[in-house]
Amino acid sequence: MSAHVDPIPREARPFQGHRAGLVTRAAAAAIDLAIVIIALGVCYLGVTAVYFLFDPRNFTALSPSPWLVYAVGSVLLIVYLGVSWRGSGRTYGNYVMGLRVVNRKGNRLHPLVSLVRAALYVIFPIGLLWVLVSGHNRSVQDLIVRTSVIYDWVVRPLPHPPGPTRT
Amino acid sequence: MAEPDLGTSSARAMPAAVDAAVGVAAAATNAAVSVTRLFARAAAPVGRLVMHPPLVNKSLHPARVVEAFADRGYLARTSANTDLNRIIAAVVPPVVEEVLDSLDLTALVQERVDIDALVSTVDIAAVVDRMDIDAIVRQVDVDGMLRQVDIDAIVSKVDIDAIVRQVDIDAIARQVDVDAIVSQVDIDAIARRIDVDAIVERIDVDAIVSRVDVDAIVRRLDLVALAEEVVNGIDLPEIIRESTGSMASDVVRDARMQSIEADVTIARIVDRIIRRRRARLTDAPGEPESDMGVARPAPTEPAQTPPALPAQPEPPKELPPLPAHTEPPKELPPP
Numbered sequence: 001m002s003a004h005v006d007p008i009p010r011e012a013r014p015f016q017g018h019r020a021g022l023v024t025r026a027a028a029a030a031i032d033l034a035i036v037i038i039a040l041g042v043c044y045l046g047v048t049a050v051y052f053l054f055d056p057r058n059f060t061a062l063s064p065s066p067w068l069v070y071a072v073g074s075v076l077l078i079v080y081l082g083v084s085w086r087g088s089g090r091t092y093g094n095y096v097m098g099l100r101v102v103n104r105k106g107n108r109l110h111p112l113v114s115l116v117r118a119a120l121y122v123i124f125p126i127g128l129l130w131v132l133v134s135g136h137n138r139s140v141q142d143l144i145v146r147t148s149v150i151y152d153w154v155v156r157p158l159p160h161p162p163g164p165t166r167t
Numbered sequence: 168m169a170e171p172d173l174g175t176s177s178a179r180a181m182p183a184a185v186d187a188a189v190g191v192a193a194a195a196t197n198a199a200v201s202v203t204r205l206f207a208r209a210a211a212p213v214g215r216l217v218m219h220p221p222l223v224n225k226s227l228h229p230a231r232v233v234e235a236f237a238d239r240g241y242l243a244r245t246s247a248n249t250d251l252n253r254i255i256a257a258v259v260p261p262v263v264e265e266v267l268d269s270l271d272l273t274a275l276v277q278e279r280v281d282i283d284a285l286v287s288t289v290d291i292a293a294v295v296d297r298m299d300i301d302a303i304v305r306q307v308d309v310d311g312m313l314r315q316v317d318i319d320a321i322v323s324k325v326d327i328d329a330i331v332r333q334v335d336i337d338a339i340a341r342q343v344d345v346d347a348i349v350s351q352v353d354i355d356a357i358a359r360r361i362d363v364d365a366i367v368e369r370i371d372v373d374a375i376v377s378r379v380d381v382d383a384i385v386r387r388l389d390l391v392a393l394a395e396e397v398v399n400g401i402d403l404p405e406i407i408r409e410s411t412g413s414m415a416s417d418v419v420r421d422a423r424m425q426s427i428e429a430d431v432t433i434a435r436i437v438d439r440i441i442r443r444r445r446a447r448l449t450d451a452p453g454e455p456e457s458d459m460g461v462a463r464p465a466p467t468e469p470a471q472t473p474p475a476l477p478a479q480p481e482p483p484k485e486l487p488p489l490p491a492h493t494e495p496p497k498e499l500p501p502p
Binding site for chain 2: 007008009010011012015016017018019020021022023024027096097098100102104105106107132133134135136137148150151152153154
């Protein structure tokens with residue numbers, strides 16, 4: 001038997017498990033968007049570096065069309081969101097803001113549901129504002145795929161004590 | 168009913184001739200008595216004339232002579248009775264004693280006397296009324312009688328177990344008003360009379376403690392649960408965070424709490440604007456990962472309530488008591 005100590009601060013404990021409001025979710029989305037933008041920039045720099053390595057004399061800076069940037073960014077965002085929600089239920093923005101996405105049973109999302117939800121956010125991001133007027137703090141995407149975003153602060157597991165060494 | 172046996176001469180004890188003679192004698196006697204009465208009745212005037220002849224002085228009447236002889240005869244008879252009484256007093260007692268010695272009076276009484284009938288005629292109540300029982304009792308030496316009584320022997324013969332078995336103790340106990348008895352007891356007065364200090368001084372605390380099996384007590388304690396309660400009481404995670412936490416973790420926690428406050432505030436404002444009367448249902452299915460295996464105490468004390476959101480009508484005030492983590496409230500209170 002082991003003792004469990006609640007690592008959540010007292011003031012935050014009552015909110016755990018409840019659907020999050022707009023501000024927290026928007027902040028998490030902003031962090032995720034920033035990550036994707038950074039990732040796009042990294043991709044741009046990487047592609048540019050490859051071009052430079054192959055033909056340094058004729059190297060000129062790449063200037064992709066906005067549609068291409070939007071398309072790549074959207075795909076990148078969908079993959080990032082879908083994989084994150086399917087995996088741990090959290091994107092990095094969710095992780096920072098202490099959120100987690102669950103399905104109608106409180107479990108992790110099905111891969112397809114996760115990708116559809118991500119696509120809906122990319123296609124119709126304004127749907128997040130429905131949280132303001134929803135009586136259940138749910139966005140349009142949540143209503144479509146029947147998901148919820150809850151306060152669930154990350155608990156870092158304590159490091160396990162070293163076990164007996166095998167000989 | 169049987170006809171009374173008139174009897175014949177053959178059935179009688181005496182011979183028939185005797186009875187016949189007696190019968191004749193009786194008839195003759197009756198006849199003589201009748202004749203005598205007849206002559207006496209006829210001779211009465213003659214007798215009176217003889218006893219009281221006319222023309223003769225009364226003192227010379229023959230009746231006077233007869234009366235004189237009667238007086239003399241009376242005197243003689245009475246003196247003779249006195250002599251006879253003396254003779255009887257001298258003779259009868261020894262004779263009676265001899266007679267009584269020769270008789271078995273007990274057997275005679277048993278045979279001849281109907282004691283039951285005799286007793287039935289006695290008015291015992293009247294006899295008792297005539298008795299002075301108080302005087303009798305005063306003459307009884309009760310102390311002397313009691314000294315002669317062997318009480319130990321009597322008690323040893325009494326089957327107390329049998330007596331006790333016949334006693335319905337439950338019925339007796341039901342009739343006892345324990346409340347009334349207790350209400351009459353002045354416990355305060357009893358307590359005041361107890362010298363607690365003297366009692367405590369007589370107690371050898373060291374001896375008592377030396378007999379206590381501390382190890383057994385410790386084994387029975389749920390030290391883990393106790394430790395959890397203590398840790399939750401002192402908010403150990405908060406202490407750890409304050410002592411070891413980095414600046415980044417503090418920033419993240421503050422950012423999260425501020426965003427939660429902003430969520431609540433904005434939701435309240437929007438609800439007022441759209442005039443929502445029902446509270447928001449923010450409860451979500453499932454259990455947060457942060458609650459897995461954590462037993463949280465109920466935030467009953469003021470220090471355990473969320474300090475950052477004192478006026479919020481949202482989940483903190485609606486959550487059910489911990490430690491058993493249950494579903495948070497289904498509804499938030501109206502703003």
